[in-house]
Amino acid sequence: MLSVVYNSRGRVARYLCRVGHAMHGLAPCVGVGARPPDELVAAEILAIVEPLAVDAALAAMDLVDQQTAERRRALDLETEQARYAVQLAQRRYETVDPDNRLVAAELEVRWNAALAHLRMCETRLAELTATPAPPPDREALLRLASDLRAAWDAPTADARVKQQLVRTLVEEIVVDVDDATREIVLADDSQH
Numbered sequence: 621m622l623s624v625v626y627n628s629r630g631r632v633a634r635y636l637c638r639v640g641h642a643m644h645g646l647a648p649c650v651g652v653g654a655r656p657p658d659e660l661v662a663a664e665i666l667a668i669v670e671p672l673a674v675d676a677a678l679a680a681m682d683l684v685d686q687q688t689a690e691r692r693r694a695l696d697l698e699t700e701q702a703r704y705a706v707q708l709a710q711r712r713y714e715t716v717d718p719d720n721r722l723v724a725a726e727l728e729v730r731w732n733a734a735l736a737h738l739r740m741c742e743t744r745l746a747e748l749t750a751t752p753a754p755p756p757d758r759e760a761l762l763r764l765a766s767d768l769r770a771a772w773d774a775p776t777a778d779a780r781v782k783q784q785l786v787r788t789l790v791e792e793i794v795v796d797v798d799d800a801t802r803e804i805v806l807a808d809d810s811q812h
Contacts, residue, residue, distance in 0.1 A: 622795060624654065635795070650795060652804045657795075660806055662782075665789055666768045673768055695745045702738040709734040 622635040633654035709731035716724045771777060794807045 622650065650797060650804070652795075657793075657804070657806055661786060661790065661793065662772055665786060666772060668789070670768050692745075692748060695741065695748060699738070699741040699745050702734065702741045705734040706731070706738050 621637070621639060623638050625634050625636050625638075626632065627634075635650075635652050635654055635657065637650040709727065713724070713727040713731050716727055718724060772782065796805045796807070797803070798805050
């Protein structure tokens with residue numbers, strides 16, 4: 621198993637086989653700079669993922685639209701329920717005997733609470749309607765999906781997200797040394 625080892629500045633990474641050294645004091649059996657294998661793995665992952673990227677981008681846009689519509693429906697239902705609660709509280713208040721001040725006061729408090737809840741629901745609904753979430757830029761998303769290499773290499777791309785993607789898609793990579801050329805050879809486990 622290869623381990624990642626960084627130089628003293630923590631910038632340049634190498635892959636080293638250190639099991640023999642740790643267990644038996646042997647020299648590392650394989651060592652290679654991390655950049656060439658990382659670039660190879662990235663190229664393979666992007667080649668596999670790229671044909672699906674446009675479909676995934678379109679599906680993500682549809683999901684955002686669907687979630688917005690569901691939120692709107694939920695707010696509509698909550699507002700409708702709040703209107704009913706206001707009408708019910710008003711009817712109860714209007715039918716109470718005015719001489720029964722304690723009951724009338726309690727019903728008035730409930731009516732005012734129902735009105736406040738209705739105003740809050742109407743405000744949230746108005747905010748959703750007035751400032752809808754900006755839809756993703758379809759063209760930009762499609763351009764990005766068709767050029768995943770640029771997104772992968774972007775300085776703002778999160779290394780942790782890349783690592784998670786690699787861990788999700790790659791179970792094992794076998795590293796060997798070609799004795800004839802003294803080059804490192806990478807192969808995924810499915811090829812063996």
